[in-house]
Amino acid sequence: MAASLALPVNGHAAEADVIVIGAGAAGIAAAHELRAAGRRAIVLEARDRVGGRAFTDTALGTPYDAGAMFIHWAERNPWVQIARDLGVATSDESWGGGFRVFAGGQPMAEADRQRRRGAFGQIDRRLETVDLTKRDVSIRDLLGDLGPDLAPIASSGLLLSIGEESERISARDYQRLWAGEDLVVPSGYGHLVARHGAGLDIRLSQPVSEIRWDGPGVSVTTPSGTLRAQACIITVPVGVLKAGSIRFTPALPARTRDALDGIGMGALTKIALKVEGERFGITPGTSFLEAGSPKRLMNFDLFPEGKDLIVAFCGGDHARELSAAGPEAARDHLTTLLSSMIGSDIRKAVTGISFPAWWTDPFSRGSYSVCLPGREAAREQLAEPIGGRLFIAGEATAGGGAMTVGGATLAGRAAAAAVARIKA
Numbered sequence: 001m002a003a004s005l006a007l008p009v010n011g012h013a014a015e016a017d018v019i020v021i022g023a024g025a026a027g028i029a030a031a032h033e034l035r036a037a038g039r040r041a042i043v044l045e046a047r048d049r050v051g052g053r054a055f056t057d058t059a060l061g062t063p064y065d066a067g068a069m070f071i072h073w074a075e076r077n078p079w080v081q082i083a084r085d086l087g088v089a090t091s092d093e094s095w096g097g098g099f100r101v102f103a104g105g106q107p108m109a110e111a112d113r114q115r116r117r118g119a120f121g122q123i124d125r126r127l128e129t130v131d132l133t134k135r136d137v138s139i140r141d142l143l144g145d146l147g148p149d150l151a152p153i154a155s156s157g158l159l160l161s162i163g164e165e166s167e168r169i170s171a172r173d174y175q176r177l178w179a180g181e182d183l184v185v186p187s188g189y190g191h192l193v194a195r196h197g198a199g200l201d202i203r204l205s206q207p208v209s210e211i212r213w214d215g216p217g218v219s220v221t222t223p224s225g226t227l228r229a230q231a232c233i234i235t236v237p238v239g240v241l242k243a244g245s246i247r248f249t250p251a252l253p254a255r256t257r258d259a260l261d262g263i264g265m266g267a268l269t270k271i272a273l274k275v276e277g278e279r280f281g282i283t284p285g286t287s288f289l290e291a292g293s294p295k296r297l298m299n300f301d302l303f304p305e306g307k308d309l310i311v312a313f314c315g316g317d318h319a320r321e322l323s324a325a326g327p328e329a330a331r332d333h334l335t336t337l338l339s340s341m342i343g344s345d346i347r348k349a350v351t352g353i354s355f356p357a358w359w360t361d362p363f364s365r366g367s368y369s370v371c372l373p374g375r376e377a378a379r380e381q382l383a384e385p386i387g388g389r390l391f392i393a394g395e396a397t398a399g400g401g402a403m404t405v406g407g408a409t410l411a412g413r414a415a416a417a418a419v420a421r422i423k424a
């Protein structure tokens with residue numbers, strides 16, 4: 001066990017060796033790693049729950065994953081082992097009820113579907129042939145020669161994967177994202193992440209408003225008072241840091257602020273509707289895609305795993321508009337789309353809505369980090385230690401594992417390992 005770092009900070013006894021801010025996947029991973037290294041860590045979490053953007057929502061009585069759902073690139077994802085250790089089942093089964101594409105509420109004509117399919121492969125094809133070593137481009141520029149008709153269709157799938165518009169996505173960053181097998185956690189990925197936090201010193205409902213690092217260690221202010229430690233691991237989402245909700249004294253260095261300027265937040269958004277009784281002749285697990293407008297793509301997972309839910313998801317500016325409009329407007333929009341596809345009785349059958357709008361949520365301010373064109377190095381830049389005592393971690397600093405729970409976990413572990421190397 002390494003010696004404790006709990007030396008006096010600004011003349012006061014330190015409450016912990018390390019303060020970890022945020023109890024999502026990264027913060028939990030950092031706290032476990034620190035404990036294994038013999039360091040005392042306190043985790044401060046703003047919300048009244050653990051898990052962050054891994055969240056199994058039970059507001060409608062039927063649980064579904066409102067944030068992360070897939071254990072991506074399972075071959076190297078630490079969550080496969082964590083689930084195994086906790087005795088939580090994972091599955092590679094998709095719901096398998098089929099997939100139907102609509103345009104304006106009507107089944108899309110076969111010729112249009114073929115055009116869509118042809119357009120979809122264009123991003124990967126170009127990434128294989130275009131030389132990005134000399135300069136980065138946006139995905140929109142990458143597809144520029146496809147023309148104004150096909151390019152939006154080719155990039156529309158990114159709204160549902162990256163959650164962002166193609167002009168705000170770095171092709172280099174997109175290219176380096178890890179790929180592999182996807183698994184799901186039938187009992188809820190969010191529940192699994194929260195369970196992994198059990199036994200750690202996590203203090204809920206403690207939004208951090210200030211981090212002082214002008215003395216020898218750090219002082220962290222929450223509504224319950226000030227805590228001191230030798231170092232701080234900051235795992236709040238990039239959107240929260242960009243919004244300035246946490247004051248740094250002194251201000252973050254120019255290099256860190258520049259890194260934050262290079263990273264945006266996507267707006268992948270899920271909205272769940274409770275649909276009781278009626279199934280409209282639809283096989284549970286079927287997906288419908290309303291693709292009449294490429295900019296306003298909306299996917300519906302209907303009765304996934306036989307649940308009495310329809311989970312809609314969308315991304316980019318359309319999701320931002322819906323988040324700003326709020327749950328009632330979203331419900332109206334979704335039931336209008338569904339009415340055209342399966343009949344107006346759906347309006348009566350919908351008995352509830354749950355809409356955890358990540359874009360407007362003050363503790364996430366978006367779904368996950370997206371590097372702007374030309375700024376793919378910003379992730380590594382953001383992870384550079386500050387003053388030997390502030391360490392920014394989380395999905396945004398996870399390189400090829402960015403945007404995922406697995407990546408956040410690896411980044412949290414890496415930050416904790418760096419802190420543990422500080423001499424006591």
Ligand SMILES: Cc1cc2nc3c(=O)[nH]c(=O)nc-3n(C[C@H](O)[C@H](O)[C@H](O)COP(=O)(O)OP(=O)(O)OC[C@H]3O[C@@H](n4cnc5c(N)ncnc54)[C@H](O)[C@@H]3O)c2cc1C
Pocket residue numbers: 021022023024025026027044045046047050051052053054066067068069070071072206207208209235236237240245246268269270358362363364366367368393394395396402403404405406408
């Ligand atoms: C709709 C959606 C779908 C997704 N799908 C997948 C998927 O299928 N697979 C996948 O791997 N990933 C997916 N992700 C991404 C994944 O959820 C995130 O990458 C991951 O959970 C991020 O973990 P983190 O620890 O970096 O950040 P977070 O989970 O956001 O944790 C940060 C914590 O900091 C807290 N916090 C914020 N501000 C403060 C403050 N001032 N003081 C104290 N605490 C604060 C937050 O409440 C939060 O708990 C999805 C995300 C969304 C939104």
